[in-house]
Amino acid sequence: MASRLTSASGAMTPLLRHPTPRPPPAATVEELSEEEGLERSVTMVGDEFDIFGFTIAPEGDALGDSVKAYAQWFQPKANRRQRRLEARKTKLPTPGDWSAMPKATLKALLRKGLPAELRPELWWSILGCAAKQLQSPVTYAQYLQEPLEAAAGETIERDLTRTFPNHKLFRTAAGRGQLRNVLHAFARRRPSIQYCQGLNFIAGLLLAVFMNEEQSFWALVCAFDALGVEGYYVEGMTLLRADMQVLGSFMKSKCPKVAKEMQRLGIDLSSICSEWYLTWFAKSLPTLTVLRVWDTLFFEGFKVLFRVSMGVFKCVEQDVLKCGSFDAVMERAKSWPRFMVEHNQLLKASFGGLHSLRRRDILKARDEALVIVEKEDLEHRRLAQARREASQARKQVSTSPHSQVLGTSGSPDAVQSLHSKSATSSSL
Numbered sequence: 001m002a003s004r005l006t007s008a009s010g011a012m013t014p015l016l017r018h019p020t021p022r023p024p025p026a027a028t029v030e031e032l033s034e035e036e037g038l039e040r041s042v043t044m045v046g047d048e049f050d051i052f053g054f055t056i057a058p059e060g061d062a063l064g065d066s067v068k069a070y071a072q073w074f075q076p077k078a079n080r081r082q083r084r085l086e087a088r089k090t091k092l093p094t095p096g097d098w099s100a101m102p103k104a105t106l107k108a109l110l111r112k113g114l115p116a117e118l119r120p121e122l123w124w125s126i127l128g129c130a131a132k133q134l135q136s137p138v139t140y141a142q143y144l145q146e147p148l149e150a151a152a153g154e155t156i157e158r159d160l161t162r163t164f165p166n167h168k169l170f171r172t173a174a175g176r177g178q179l180r181n182v183l184h185a186f187a188r189r190r191p192s193i194q195y196c197q198g199l200n201f202i203a204g205l206l207l208a209v210f211m212n213e214e215q216s217f218w219a220l221v222c223a224f225d226a227l228g229v230e231g232y233y234v235e236g237m238t239l240l241r242a243d244m245q246v247l248g249s250f251m252k253s254k255c256p257k258v259a260k261e262m263q264r265l266g267i268d269l270s271s272i273c274s275e276w277y278l279t280w281f282a283k284s285l286p287t288l289t290v291l292r293v294w295d296t297l298f299f300e301g302f303k304v305l306f307r308v309s310m311g312v313f314k315c316v317e318q319d320v321l322k323c324g325s326f327d328a329v330m331e332r333a334k335s336w337p338r339f340m341v342e343h344n345q346l347l348k349a350s351f352g353g354l355h356s357l358r359r360r361d362i363l364k365a366r367d368e369a370l371v372i373v374e375k376e377d378l379e380h381r382r383l384a385q386a387r388r389e390a391s392q393a394r395k396q397v398s399t400s401p402h403s404q405v406l407g408t409s410g411s412p413d414a415v416q417s418l419h420s421k422s423a424t425s426s427s428l
Contacts, residue, residue: 140185244268315345
């Protein structure tokens with residue numbers, strides 16, 4: 001199957017191609033605002049969209065053909081898995097309460113992937129969104145009425161048009177308004193974070209799945225609570241930096257060849273993987289692949305970020321080893337996750353191919369890494385304070401009466417020269 005999904009260069013093609021919106025034909029160009037232009041592109045370009053609302057490549061495009069080939073090959077598996085889930089659904093004690101299912105059974109079903117029709121219902125259930133919504137003393141509508149700090153609001157506005165411009169929802173003012181609302185409410189819910197770039201892609205993909213802004217908001221809130229990754233998005237990004245160290249340490253045992261090559265070339269994993277963690281792969285993997293990842297992430301927790309990161313590297317190991325230089329690796333790195341068309345193979349590499357990746361081992365390694373990161377921050381603050389004190393001392397010297405006598409140089413030679421002249425004047 002893999003041979004049918006490769007380009008002329010031998011590289012695997014991504015599952016979904018996300019082209020940027022094309023401008024209207026020259027004959028119809030007129031003065032339009034950015035929002036009007038985006039909306040006009042939906043109706044004038046004539047793009048086709050997949051079931052998730054993302055644009056698909058036109059007929060005859062090599063990437064689009066590879067997507068269709070893999071989708072056709074995988075469809076029988078998808079059909080069997082859907083029938084299995086639908087049979088399970090009829091046995092739920094309460095309609096929609098998938099969390100009542102035995103954990104081992106539910107974990108196995110989620111790792112197999114969810115059909116698009118059932119995904120919103122299952123995510124809502126396994127994340128505990130209904131309970132969180134009912135227990136909250138502040139409603140979604142009330143969060144929207146609370147003002148944002150100017151800086152957060154401005155950054156959100158800038159990122160609205162940058163968020164999945166290849167999705168039909170976000171090409172409209174109404175769709176971007178929904179995204180704005182979700183991010184606004186989340187900023188009020190989590191004042192320690194407010195807004196950090198990367199959250200827009202997470203919120204955007206949730207909107208693409210739920211197609212309801214309030215449900216998307218509560219899913220975002222619950223996912224953050226479940227994953228415990230707030231430290232990725234606060235000033236200093238301490239937890240993100242620690243987890244990059246943890247990933248590096250596990251790579252040495254789980255993906256030793258890649259880890260050794262990265263070390264030889266002097267490549268810091270954070271330069272490649274930070275975006276993966278900040279967006280939960282929403283901006284990195286093809287859409288269907290990231291949805292498969294989220295099916296497991298929302299149930300099994302943050303360790304899935306480590307599993308899938310190493311799964312990507314296991315899948316591209318030979319490509320990494322062929323690069324041979326720092327520049328070549330950095331040039332290729334962006335394309336590696338985008339080439340994860342075969343989502344079933346990535347999930348197999350991430351779970352079946354990585355045995356014994358225990359939560360407690362990750363937490364222990366994280367604690368050790370946090371100590372190192374906090375020491376680094378302490379040393380940076382000490383050096384910054386020393387520089388400030390030295391700068392202040394220089395300013396005090398330059399404004400003292402003695403330094404004014406010395407003039408602009410204030411150098412030891414100038415001082416000695418002045419003393420010599422004074423002594424000569426006295427002797428005369």
